[in-house]
Amino acid sequence: MAKAVVDVKDVTMRYNISSQKVDNLKEYFIKFVKKEIMYNEYTALDHVSFQLEKGDRLGILGLNGAGKSTLLKVIAGVQKPTEGSVSVAGRIVPLLELGAGFEKQYTGAENIYLYGTVLGYSREFIKEKYEEIIEFSELGDFINVPVKNYSSGMKSRLGFAIATVVEPDILILDEVLAVGDAKFKKKCEAKIQGMFDRGITVLFVSHSLQQVQRICNKGILLEKGRLIASGMIDEVAALYEEKTK
């Protein structure tokens, strides 16, 4: 058996949701004095475990609020689980809400450096790949225009180009394939398909069952934070379909 690339061990994620959001000192103080601070505990993920090997393409299925996005955040390292652990071997690149991290006042060119360093690349490396990024994003002269003047399609194109300039070992896709116009979408899909062929590991969340079945070979099904099925994508998809009926 090959070594696990993503190893999710018994992950539990609990939130304290206070019935009213208290985010300032004044309210906190008043509520504290009146003994009104109450917390409702909410379990977003409940003892979820699974493993992925190199080249696995996992589809994560579940209704809204099942904990899919939370799971992706935990794997991406953005959120720390309340219990359990996640270990990831290799470079992980999340393609979530492309271009959300851009600085609006900055031009596209400046944002390439900023966003690239956020992803942990060095400046020299970005310089090397700079032309390639601009070419892929098809922005042309717009690269020297502040990002606040970009259309949402242009932003996603640039975001996609920066995020995928390096072949990641693990790719996280959260409904992002709906990027840009049909032509660019095809280009993105081709690029992602190319990565699949070279055997990268993928975590994919989508509500489109067909898309998931086309891309993935394995699947898990979440319901209210619990892992209720895992296995080959077709079996899991069938179960999901039954659930949604």
Add this chain to the structure above:
Amino acid sequence: MKKYFKNFMKYRHLLVELVKKDVKLKYRRSYLGILWTLLEPLLTMIVLSVVFGTLFGKDEPTWPVYILTGRLLYSFFSNSTKATMKSIRNHGAMIKKVYVPKYIYPLSSTCSSFVTFLISLIVLVAVSIVLKVHVTYYVFLAIIPLAILFVLTYGVGMILATMSVFFRDLEYLWSVGLMMIMYTSAIFYESDRLIKSGYDWILKYNPVYAIILNFRNAVYYGQGFDTYSLVYSTGFSLVTLVIGLLLFYRKQDKFILFI
């Protein structure tokens, strides 16, 4: 420890980019650009010198330099802690999406304020030359109070950044706190006045004043450091830094639930 260092080396490029971004964007839309970093302290110096010098009947020719030294250091402390306090919330979108060691954001805010502050020191050099301040070799020691000030500012900034994630109205409280610090740092009055009045403990326990005093000793009075102030401000700053780092480290995993 080694792990942290390795992680820092990986993200040092990000730190540089963030500092550059802050400095660049600060003056991008303004006509005079980075010149404002020099003009602003110069203009406030003139106003304060007129009010607290001429109108109060003071005719010491180098009095503006006394004000400028205090004012420059205080405004770095004030601007930087305010910016650092907001740094986590301002980068919320990023923090929610990509993993980055979170202390990079407050660190970059403090660093970029420090860079603008260093640029603004040009004004001090110019004014000192014009008003013929007697400069001695002690001027090179000025780097020490500045280093202490940086540590203090970063420590305070980390505490504020952590707390303001959970309590947003801290901003208003802190501006009151800053006002208190400003009036108790002997920026535009002579510290002797307070010492004579019997309230000298105010100056004694104010680390910002201790740092300003030693900075003045080096660049304005041209003499060695006041030992008590040096030891006190160093100790205070290091303790603040440790508290700030610990607090931040212990609370950082909860940030994402609040931003």
